[in-house]
Amino acid sequence: MSILVQSFSFVSRRCVSLLVLFVVCFLISQSWLVSTSVSNSYPFEPARSSEICSDIPAVNRPDMLANPSIEEFSIAVSSTQIPKIIHQSWKTSKPPKVQISKTNIKLLITILIRKKFSNWAQTWKTLNPTYKYKLWTDDANRAFVANYYPWYLTTYDNLPKSINRVDAVRYLYMYQFGGVYADLDVEAIKPFDDLVDVLRAALESKDVVQDSKDSSDPPVGMIRLQNALSKGLTNKGRINEPSLLLPLMGTSYGFEHNIPNAWMASKPGHPFWMFVLVVIEEKLNEWKESVKLNREAGNCDLVDSGVEGFTGPSMLFEAVKRYNKMPISEIEKIYFLEPGVVFPFNWNSASEKMFDICSAARKNFDEDKCKEIYNATGKPDQKAWSITYWSHSWEGKKNMVIEKEKGEMVPDPSLWPDLFPN
16 A cells, blocks of 8 residues: 555656646746747847937847758657757858869868868767768758747847857757757767666766765766676667756866866757756846946947856856756756766867867867877776867857968967857
């Protein structure tokens, strides 16, 4: 009888939690529907009547674009597994058809680095041949939001920078389709299916952090792989499969940039991604208020939205902390990949010497040597499944500085190039 009572209690708690989740998602969607129906204006437009701010540029509103052919990637929200889809994002689908000359240094560097991106993107296709591959462009991104999440389109268009929109839409990839997202400067080292097999074995062995006392401790839900790797343990069953994976960059667990959004994996429909949109909406409203206050004070300069904190890693770090305090997180969990699995090259702790070797923009960049140093050469006992060379392409042309050395044109080794010229 006690077993029956306990079983009934567990089922009741689960039903109540799912009901709460449904109500929260419904209220979120209704609040956005109301907000978008009340006003379709951009944050700059209402204040444009002020003469002192008349030179502020309007936010660009892209034209409505055709629906991309993405129906084949749709997965039922009831799925409990990470589907076999790889998402990557690029500004356009084709490189510029421009004559390369010695005077067009910026374009030359862009083409050279784009070739590296193409090579790294190919590793995801080669090592995961059974996975569907989707390369998203800016145009396809907006069309996706317009067709699948029209209630979010105004917020999406109001995000102040292109990189903010690129960040935001990748969370919608995860919610709508699920799969694996990787930036173009992330190279695959081993097949993702093999990682999932090891993760199942680690979870079965309970090699996962269960308690975290403070921010200096590994977070609850961090999966440790070393035991399973050293013993050659795998589990090819369909149980104990994590439904959302976020990578940790280093052991500074309280560092707000420690969960880069350059790589993510998820089942479709995980509620965390809807909560991320709530946090982004909050950040947008805070930014709009700061713009308003600046204008009232006669300051017409645009307020820097702060890419990292607005839609990027530090926002994601905040969203994770807040989500994990909610009851739903006990059912729809977030699991973390320990440092070294996705980002063995940790920019926060790497020395200048390591940057010279592992940064794609440095003249001494050496992929093979970088992977050898960080034990990321694809051996079965190594825990690295990918590596990124941290190109930070979103930082823009202000960082494009060229020097000549031995007749060659190379990026300044201390700065990142602008990869996407207009």
